[in-house]
Amino acid sequence: MDVSPNLNENDNQPLYIQLYEYFKKQIQVSGLSASTRLPSIRRLSDDLKISKTTVQMAYQQLLAEGYIESRERSGFYVIKLEEESFGSILPAQPLASFKTEVGGKQTRILYDFYMSNIDFNHFPFDSWRKCSNQCISRDHKDLLSYGDKQGERGLRYELSKYLRRARGVNCSEEQLVIGSGTQVVLQIICQLTGIDGKKVAMEDPGYPGVRNVFQHFRFEIEPIPLEEDGIHIDALSKSGAKMVYVTPSHQYPMGMVMPIAKRMKLLQWAEENGGLIIEDDYDGEFRYRGKPIPSLQGLDAHGNVVYVGTFSKSLLPGIRVSYMVLPERLLNIYKRMLFMYDQTASRFHQKALQGFIQSGEWERHIRRMRTIYQKKHTALLEAIKSIMKTNVTVTGQDAGLHIVLKVKSDKTADQLVKIAEEAGVKVYSTTPMWLKKDSAGDPLILLGFGGLSLEEISDGIERLNAAWTPYYRHR
């Protein structure tokens, strides 16, 4: 494919957007046929004399918008856009099922190992309803109006005490900011930091939900490879980025827990380079082996860490409540900007949460869930060990709500996912989480266990193994 965009460094739009627009036009208007292979990132970068990051970001945007697809060990290909009929009635389904339908064939999924599913059979309906109802009464008419733009003070106070106890986070309620989801909270961070710097380093593979936010705010993503114990700090230093997003309690997706030595090194990098660390502790409450390691934020003496957390994994994704702890350097800017932005999280849920934490229900719930998830975690590891044996290697265990299987197979991760799906088992590829996929190496599959019962876990692994057996490598 001959690629000759007219790139202009002095244009208003960044280079990667110009390149993206060029390809989009080629695909939409000039009718580049489906399955046309795009040049490799390295090749295009050399030919056009632009940085690989620029090409990568243009491809990422095309990927995100569905113009191209990435085929492992093969490259990027134009995909045929389906006719979208205006006003057609699509059945409402969460993302997981939607993917099934787009494939065309509807397979009945019996076991869904989705990473973001959590256990609902032990949800404390009665105490949650009680806390919620206390907010909807004539005695609390004030709750009907707009609340504190930063988030309800009472909740921030209870939360700051809990975070200190449970995660070693050192903050007052003044530093806490509430938002309706982690992406909202990350957007605020982008607005607080965007003017000063445009490069952000991310673990690769990393969490696409946050990567999308950075990209939409025109940050340049520096993908930093992982070592066995987490992000490669020398690579981070060399990248020149002054901001880094990490998931040290349970790397997303690979699952390793960042040990204390590396945490100290990372904090040192921040202090020596004027760096800012965004620590996303999304499922930090769930650790099954070893002592919990204190948050980076608590270990830091220099105010270089933004601590981000959420209730979506430990309590309820449906209420949409996440939070962050701002260090002084960002808190000042935030306070000045505060009046410009309405609070996005429901005031009712915030107050219910406040009561829930204050009454002790929250910590009882966490302890209960930790025990339940530990059982499921053990069941999953035992099932994998006894059923799949040495055909797979497990990583990312001992914390969080998912593990990663490295499968001894010549199939790609996407192929293994499809094979599993045809057998009624939904598992997940790590492919969308990479920016710079190392195409060598065995396929990596994510298995979440939060949303399955103990029986479903072992039955699911049984069925998965049966589906994959013909494809295991036997040398």
Next chain:
Amino acid sequence: MDVSPNLNENDNQPLYIQLYEYFKKQIQVSGLSASTRLPSIRRLSDDLKISKTTVQMAYQQLLAEGYIESRERSGFYVIKLEEESFGSILPAQPLASFKTEVGGKQTRILYDFYMSNIDFNHFPFDSWRKCSNQCISRDHKDLLSYGDKQGERGLRYELSKYLRRARGVNCSEEQLVIGSGTQVVLQIICQLTGIDGKKVAMEDPGYPGVRNVFQHFRFEIEPIPLEEDGIHIDALSKSGAKMVYVTPSHQYPMGMVMPIAKRMKLLQWAEENGGLIIEDDYDGEFRYRGKPIPSLQGLDAHGNVVYVGTFSKSLLPGIRVSYMVLPERLLNIYKRMLFMYDQTASRFHQKALQGFIQSGEWERHIRRMRTIYQKKHTALLEAIKSIMKTNVTVTGQDAGLHIVLKVKSDKTADQLVKIAEEAGVKVYSTTPMWLKKDSAGDPLILLGFGGLSLEEISDGIERLNAAWTPYYRHR
């Protein structure tokens, strides 16, 4: 003040950001003293040979971040930043009270005419609680997980039917997108349109909440003056902007209702210029005189309108639910981007709303509130007429939850606000809502009536009039 920034057109950062950074440094580092007057926009634009918009945006950012203040008919002045002590306990107060405290003196406010306050004495607690509780039960465990990224389909369906009936909006649930607040919904619009164009026209004066969103996404705001019946369409055409944000049901803040002839002209502008209209119908349910005028979206035959609405004025700001109807040209882009963004509105509130609308409670509530607000509106107009007489002119009546007083006085709006406050009455200046304030003309004061009882309305006007009487002009 000598201003000599080193502006570089080829820099990565837009000119206005460079200029903003220059001033910020002067203020923070070089210690420009408080009350130093900055050059006027016109003067600086001439001296530096840059556009007035560039200077205006730099000043706007400095204003927004609290580095400078705007003094009516005088210009921009550096302000002294208060020492912010880390971790100090600030009392939690909503924005209105916070402003009082910053002034230093705490006055007890007896009558608050805040525009965004609504009536809570007639809130249907029992039916709302019933709809909410139905969602928190073991029968609805599925509600505990993540929902549809676009917003709950059932709510979108009920809402699309209601909007058709009540506002003449023509859409299916496929086009509806839910978000946790109007700013969130506007952010999505920015992301859908941002790549293609950077200029957005706004009514001047206009709604700062939305202006802040546009500016943070680096849109260039073209302020378009108002005529008696709404936005000046010739000025809009001349501006070169391809996107405009309007509030035709009740212009924010001035209150005029856009008549049908102008609506047709605006739609014609959009069709002839490839323009996009964002119609914010924030309190469109409340009209007290004349027939309701159909939404711009319903009158448009060409898919050039995005219709935006919210439950914050008509039901409950605390639940944080707003929505928009995307035309086909944006819906396609949205559908491709959809998987990247989590839904921000609470699933519980969405489902409760769905039940609330489905059961007919919602429309009963709207009818009840319309009657109540009509009474308050009448009481306010009568009080003003009999008490303030010809010392004021009223505009923006007959719709919505606030009116505008033009006061015959040589005082500025900010001064009148302060005088009122000292008498225990909180009223609001339109000053923050202007980009290009016409410094001539009598002061304009906003009075919201949603949150006050009938007695409070007349007592408040009585007290307000007493405080202002010495300052009325008597020629």
